[in-house]
Amino acid sequence: MINLKDISKTYPGESKPAVDNLSLEIDEGEICILVGPSGCGKTTTLKMINRLIEPSSGKIFINGQDAINQNPNKLRQDIGYVIQDIGLFPHMTVAENIATVPKLKDWDQAKIDERIDELLNLIGLNPADTKDKYPAQLSGGQKQRIGVARAMAVDPPIMLMDEPFAAVDPITRTQLQNEFLSLQKKIQKTICFVTHDIDEAIKMGDKIAILNQGRLIQSDSPKNILFNPKNEFVEDFVGSDRSLKVLNLIKVSEIMKKNIPTATTQSSPKEVLDKINDSRQSYILVIDKGEKLIGYVNKKRMKSNSNKNWKENIKYSQVISSDASLIDALSRLIQNNQSILPVTSDENNLIGIVKLKDIQDKIADSYQAESELEEPEVV
Amino acid sequence: MKTIQYFIENLNYITDLTIQHLILIGIAIILALIIWVSVGIAIRNKDKTANTILSIGSLFMSIPSVALYGILVTIPFFGLRTRSAVFGLILYSMIPIVRNVYTALNEVDPSIIEAARGMGMSERQILKEVQLPLALPVIFAGVRVALVMMVGIATLAVFIGEQNLGQLIQQGISRTRTDMVITGAIMVSIIAIGIDLLIGYLKKKIVSPGLLLDDNQGGR
Numbered sequence: 001m002i003n004l005k006d007i008s009k010t011y012p013g014e015s016k017p018a019v020d021n022l023s024l025e026i027d028e029g030e031i032c033i034l035v036g037p038s039g040c041g042k043t044t045t046l047k048m049i050n051r052l053i054e055p056s057s058g059k060i061f062i063n064g065q066d067a068i069n070q071n072p073n074k075l076r077q078d079i080g081y082v083i084q085d086i087g088l089f090p091h092m093t094v095a096e097n098i099a100t101v102p103k104l105k106d107w108d109q110a111k112i113d114e115r116i117d118e119l120l121n122l123i124g125l126n127p128a129d130t131k132d133k134y135p136a137q138l139s140g141g142q143k144q145r146i147g148v149a150r151a152m153a154v155d156p157p158i159m160l161m162d163e164p165f166a167a168v169d170p171i172t173r174t175q176l177q178n179e180f181l182s183l184q185k186k187i188q189k190t191i192c193f194v195t196h197d198i199d200e201a202i203k204m205g206d207k208i209a210i211l212n213q214g215r216l217i218q219s220d221s222p223k224n225i226l227f228n229p230k231n232e233f234v235e236d237f238v239g240s241d242r243s244l245k246v247l248n249l250i251k252v253s254e255i256m257k258k259n260i261p262t263a264t265t266q267s268s269p270k271e272v273l274d275k276i277n278d279s280r281q282s283y284i285l286v287i288d289k290g291e292k293l294i295g296y297v298n299k300k301r302m303k304s305n306s307n308k309n310w311k312e313n314i315k316y317s318q319v320i321s322s323d324a325s326l327i328d329a330l331s332r333l334i335q336n337n338q339s340i341l342p343v344t345s346d347e348n349n350l351i352g353i354v355k356l357k358d359i360q361d362k363i364a365d366s367y368q369a370e371s372e373l374e375e376p377e378v379v
Numbered sequence: 380m381k382t383i384q385y386f387i388e389n390l391n392y393i394t395d396l397t398i399q400h401l402i403l404i405g406i407a408i409i410l411a412l413i414i415w416v417s418v419g420i421a422i423r424n425k426d427k428t429a430n431t432i433l434s435i436g437s438l439f440m441s442i443p444s445v446a447l448y449g450i451l452v453t454i455p456f457f458g459l460r461t462r463s464a465v466f467g468l469i470l471y472s473m474i475p476i477v478r479n480v481y482t483a484l485n486e487v488d489p490s491i492i493e494a495a496r497g498m499g500m501s502e503r504q505i506l507k508e509v510q511l512p513l514a515l516p517v518i519f520a521g522v523r524v525a526l527v528m529m530v531g532i533a534t535l536a537v538f539i540g541e542q543n544l545g546q547l548i549q550q551g552i553s554r555t556r557t558d559m560v561i562t563g564a565i566m567v568s569i570i571a572i573g574i575d576l577l578i579g580y581l582k583k584k585i586v587s588p589g590l591l592l593d594d595n596q597g598g599r
Contacts, residue, residue, distance in 0.1 A: 052497060091512045101498050134589030150498075155458025159495075181380035288521035 001190040002026040002049060002158065007058030007069075008214075009044050017056070018044045020214035026207070028157075029188040032219075033201040036211035036237070042194045045211070046160050047193060050079045062158065077101055080151030080159035084166045086143050088135040092132040094146055095131040101153045119149040122183065131370070148180070152187070161193045165200070174328065177203060182323065198238055202226065202248045203325060210234055222249055243363050247326035255362060256322065256343045256352035262287050265294060270309040273302055285342055285350060286314050293319065293342055293350040319344045322351060326362060329354050385558040393547070400543035403461070403536065404529050404570075407468035411525065413460055414569070415473055419480025420506070425429035429481055436474035444471070444535045452539050464536035471532055479521025483514030515586045523578045530571045534563070544570075 002025070009019040026032040034042040047053040049060060051072045067075055088097050095116050102112045119129040123145040135143055140263040144165065151159055165173045165180075167275040181204065184191070195201055201208050202222045209214040209219035210233075225250075226242045229235040239245065261279040263272045265288050276284045276299050285300040295314040302313055318336045320329050322343050333341050333356050343352040386393065422429040439447075444467065451463040487510050495505045498530030547563030550556070583591070 050497060052493070073499040073501055078498055081497035083490060083494060083497070085488070085490035087488070087490040087492075087497075088497075089491060089509060089513075091589045093589065100495075104499055104504075134592055136589060136592045147494075221565075253405070287529075350526070 001028040001030075001034075001063060001194065003058040003061040004045070004049070005061070007045070007048060007055045007060060008365075009041070009053060010056050013356050017214050019048070019055075021058075022211075022214070022216050024209055024216060024219060026190055026192055028190050030206045031184065031191040031193055031204055032207045033205035033211060034192065034194045034209050034211060035198060035201040036194065036217075038196060039213075040211040042196075042211050042215075043162055043215040046162055046192055046194050047162055049158075050076045050081060051335060054075075073104075077104055077154065078156050078158070080153075080156045081159040082147050082151045082159065084149040084163040086167070088143055088146060088150070090135050093132050093134055094138070096148045097135070097146060098150045098153050102148060104267060105154055107154075108175055115153060119152060122152075122186075123149050124179065141176060144168055144172075144176055145179075148183075152189075157190060159189045159191045161191060163195055164193070166195070166197075179320075179321065180204070199245065199248060199327075202245055203327075204257045212237075244327070247330060247359070247362070250362060251322065252320055252326060252327045252329050252343055252354055253322035255326070255358050256354050257358075258352045260285065260350075260353050262350065263297070265311060266287065269302065270311060272297065275298070276302065285317075285353070287350050291349045293344055293348055296342075317342055319348075320354065321346070326354075330356075330359050333359075382558040383559045386562050389562075393426055393496060393544075393562065393566065396542060396544050396546060397570070399541070400530075400533055400545075400570065402566075403533050403541065403543060404468070404526065404574075405463055406461075407465045408472070408522070408526055408532075410465065411469045411476060412522070413474040414469065415476035416480055419477045420484065420511075420531075422477075423510075424479055424483040429526075433474070433478055433481070437476055439470040440474050444532050445538060448536065448539045459540040461540050461541065464541045465531070467536070468529045468532060471528060475521040475524040475528070479517050480514065483517035484510050486517075487513045510588060513590065516590055518581065519578060519582045519586065523575060526574045526578065527571050530567060530574065 004022060004024045006021050006023055007019060008017050008021055010017040022041070022045060024032070024045075034045055036042050048055045049062070049067070051067060055068075062075075062079075066096055089100070092100075094329065095113075098116050098119060101111045102115060107115075116131065117127040120130055125142065125145060129136075130142075130146075135146070140147065142165075148164070151161075165176050168176065171316045177200065193204060195204075202225070205222055207219060208222055208225050210217045212233055218225060218234050220228070220230075223246075225234065226238060226245055229238055261275055261281075263275050265286060267275070272284065272286075276282070276297075283296050283299070285296050286294045288294055295316045297310070297313045297315070302310060318332055318338060320332055321343045322345070329341055333339065333354075339356045341354045342350055343354060345351055418432065422432055422576070447467050447470065448463060451457045451467055452459050454463075455468055457463040484506075491509060491513070492505060495509045533541075533543055534548055537543060537545035537549050544563045544566045547559045549565070551559030551561075551563060
């Protein structure tokens, strides 16, 4: 879909090229992450794809067509572009911002309006509430979502994203990353994504291209980058906690336990205690009639307070979605000092649990996998 | 009391002078906007030229108005009365308008321009649809300063034969008629305040609410 052939860029007045003979292929529907230390040429590379920066030499093919021979404005209208500072137009409403490229392409107003509603629904914002707001009235996370919606306005097959989630707080960032990944499942764009954060690269990428001093050092799947670093630079860049990073690649759904014992809000106190004893645990999860998770009760409290309405003993528990990565699950467990984490669906239905111990086992597994993978390399 | 009496007795005369005053300022500001906004746009990417232009503007500003009018009337095309008066006012409005247009266009957040370019807008579209609308509040501030200044300086055009509210002030001084001076001064102030209110109203109408919101919340 995107094919960079031996592209180089030397800025005027500089002897060292910012990008040096870089070749890279990005397949259709793939998220390719350009990652590296600052000054490695990742942003320059990205901006050469939509020709915000003209390459000094080399060729760029988009969908088989030579990008250099096309009208740069027409080229850019067909490539979604999201930047770190978002760059929403503060004098335009959300709707007008999203309509920017459709208007450049002379869509009729009815089609534009329809598309705005569709996009806002897609990114989880209520069109009626959001459409007529100005950027100054939005939160950082909402602005970033609108920035993505604006880039997708004419449904371009390709999106370029330059550190799109770097300017928001860590919690919002994780949320935006997860949302974007589930969005990508639906939209299947070809995406080139720049970040300096290797964790983000591992989480978001189908393919990771590691750059240093303008050169492509290694481009590979996240797993291979983690376990088969090509040289010392990649190894250092990925960090010594590689096994921990693997947790980014594993979904909660892959290790969660299903069919767990539960009590319902209709149960009598005795039933609840029996169930706790049967399960040989010190607690039990409580759900309501509709399988929605209410919380948990522990054995000690049940025993000491058994005469009262037992439901007062129910405590709220942190939860996680089955789409989340194990690293999210682990940090949530540690932050809340829990050893188990209920897994819930979007509708808050209980679907399983993750235990701290299972995550530990998975880390141990990956250490083993790592040594297996590395052995043939020694030869 | 004397002032009120003078005002009532000479209502027609005062109205005439006020209209003359407004016409002079009206012509001057329209021409000034056409010329100086274009200049401001033309120099937006040229720092060196901009510095030269802005120094020339400051130079005009530093010439006393009476002296400037004195020079202008000696130029055949301008001569006495309106042409010189209008041209003088245009020169004085150069700095507030050009400087504000130039600064406002250059202060537009670079990430906004980059986003616009990245979406495939041409440089012309970026100027028209992004930079200028974003620069409007600052441009309005410049126009407001220019207009209020014009109202005052226009009174001095009576020395080169213009007929406007300056006449009341000038004649009042030479004939030691306080009532005339006060009437002239009050009328000039009323025009200045009126223009200030008008500009404030136009700003609310023309500038995007998204930007005014921004101002209320303490800037970007």
